[in-house]
Amino acid sequence: MKKKRDLYFIGIGPGDPELLTLKAVRLIKECDVLFFPAGKKTKGDSIALKIVGDIIDIDKKQISFLHFPMVKGAEKIVSAAEPSAEVIDKELSEDKTGVFITVGCSTIYSTAGNLFVTLKNKDINIHFIPGISSINATASAAGFPLVYSEEKLAVLPATYSRDRIESCIDDFETVVLMKVHSSIEIIRELLDKKDFLNTSFLVERATTGEEKVLCMSDIPEGYKPHYMSSLLIKKKYGE
């Protein structure tokens, strides 16, 4: 019987190298093969490479860069990740341990989720190692709790329809919108209508040296947020 190999999906946090967990550091050091998501021509996400490069000598590790084409819809996303799953299956030879690096948390909107469906049918032991997600980092950057007491939290991509976002704002005390950079004008208009501009915060590149926290009421029209941005909508702020 073929021996099962171990693959760790590791979240390395939102950008601050100090937000890595002790477990992530240990597994990155101990593993035999490191897998990085990467652009078609680039060698991996620069943030991820920099963070991991502070922990280990990248040149002395077996590294594999995996490209994930940008497509929409769960089925297409899974299909597009199949070639990367094949590379992992091939490179993770028997008795080897692999680490797949993801920025943020490996359980939340991570490329690990795209690979998981294909990999779970192979003889690989999959382990999700959680990291600090940009959701938590967005609240800590804005400087207040995400939820407390009996509050409810909704997390959704900002690319959703305006109506669905509106219904979440109506039903939940806290809403976090991910990937907000391309929908900022629609969201602003919605928050204005609901009178929540003053209690909504755009957080760009949370926890990195370039972090920006902007109250939605202060953002000039036509503002283009960084692509690593989340929006934290609170109905009440600090009351």
Next chain:
Amino acid sequence: MKKKRDLYFIGIGPGDPELLTLKAVRLIKECDVLFFPAGKKTKGDSIALKIVGDIIDIDKKQISFLHFPMVKGAEKIVSAAEPSAEVIDKELSEDKTGVFITVGCSTIYSTAGNLFVTLKNKDINIHFIPGISSINATASAAGFPLVYSEEKLAVLPATYSRDRIESCIDDFETVVLMKVHSSIEIIRELLDKKDFLNTSFLVERATTGEEKVLCMSDIPEGYKPHYMSSLLIKKKYGE
């Protein structure tokens, strides 16, 4: 002018001492005063004390145990935390740095949220340092992503009304119910009606040595979950 003092709300993760961040470890070592939430007669949460005790010599640190009475409703929760806020204000004398320890993430259903409202009006610089929350830990323990692609996530206390929980299950691909131990029978009946028993997982004491992951379809009637339990409801599992 009185100098502002620094207080760090630090999430130490869900239980596994390896899930502390490097930042949490550094700040716990460096701070002058450590604050722990504690029972009325006990000396702090045993998990938190054990995790922090592995990092520093507790006996050599200035430590303050703070009691938070169990009450319901945001206003009462804030009032009940006022005496603890006063203790922090008093013990954190000028030029001192304090760390308030919370299990999980300091931004999510943490006692830090109860203190925050009172403390923000005092001359204290408040910093939320995110930790691994039990939400992410629940998904990693169950062994699959919380959300990927265009999925939406709802997080809410299981003590909500059955109707509101049902409407979340209808609208969201993934629902995480916190503090599920006292509502397990109502939730089970709801999941049965919706035919989601097979894709819902009760996770007790995630990431600790006593972690248990139970599919809801396998749980016997009358089962009493540990109080540190979350329920992960997925509409589809690994498809």
